[in-house]
Amino acid sequence: MTKREEIDLKRYIRNIPDFPKPGILFYDISTLLRDADAWQIAMARLARQVAPWEPDMLAAVESRGFLTAAPLADRLGCGLLMMRKPGKLPGATIAHTYDLEYGSDTLQIQADAIKPGQRVVVMDDLLATGGTLAASVALLRKAGANVVGASLLVELTGLGGRDKLDIPVKSLLSYED
Numbered sequence: 001m002t003k004r005e006e007i008d009l010k011r012y013i014r015n016i017p018d019f020p021k022p023g024i025l026f027y028d029i030s031t032l033l034r035d036a037d038a039w040q041i042a043m044a045r046l047a048r049q050v051a052p053w054e055p056d057m058l059a060a061v062e063s064r065g066f067l068t069a070a071p072l073a074d075r076l077g078c079g080l081l082m083m084r085k086p087g088k089l090p091g092a093t094i095a096h097t098y099d100l101e102y103g104s105d106t107l108q109i110q111a112d113a114i115k116p117g118q119r120v121v122v123m124d125d126l127l128a129t130g131g132t133l134a135a136s137v138a139l140l141r142k143a144g145a146n147v148v149g150a151s152l153l154v155e156l157t158g159l160g161g162r163d164k165l166d167i168p169v170k171s172l173l174s175y176e177d
């Protein structure tokens with residue numbers, strides 16, 4: 001039997017060509033989520049990745065970032081805030097618009113989500129061009145956060161996303177294209 005530490009989680013990520021647009025190779029984490037053991041292993045590895053940053057708060061990027069951030073906040077015993085697409089959050093918000101690998105989008109957070117200087121780790125499923133994470137970091141800083149890192153399941157290294165970021169970035173799985 002393969003030991004848990006030796007399990008290659010890439011086996012659980014499905015590639016779908018030409019989604020959501022021609023020319024995009026989509027890395028689908030649905031097949032990882034569906035497998036109870038593989039998902040537990042992924043969460044345990046993410047916890048080991050993020051815990052050394054000692055976050056007060058995880059900032060979850062809508063929508064696939066919610067999937068990793070919520071269980072991880074529970075494991076690490078820290079807070080969770082949502083970075084949402086426009087029109088979803090009540091009260092005063094701060095917004096930032098950014099480019100995606102396949103379009104553009106806006107993220108918002110609640111203006112009072114963070115106490116000044118809180119240590120915040122940004123959580124998303126995947127790093128592609130880095131536009132989403134760069135926007136997230138800018139937003140969190142506007143709100144007074146000390147952004148100490150970003151944590152991903154998947155990184156598409158060929159798109160150079162981490163070069164847009166001035167914070168430490170850790171990903172469980174890397175793909176060159």
Ligand SMILES: O=P(O)(O)OC[C@H]1O[C@H](OP(=O)(O)OP(=O)(O)O)[C@H](O)[C@@H]1O
Nearest residue numbers: 062063064100101127128129130131132
């Ligand atoms: O590094 P980037 O080029 O910015 O791309 C990465 C972002 O793209 C995807 O989100 P998407 O906007 O497709 O939304 P979803 O999570 O709601 O599916 C993914 O979940 C990341 O948030």
Ligand SMILES: Nc1ncnc2[nH]cnc12
Nearest residue numbers: 025026027028101126128
């Ligand atoms: N190639 C890709 N696969 C899955 N999610 C993405 N988000 C941005 N680019 C993506």
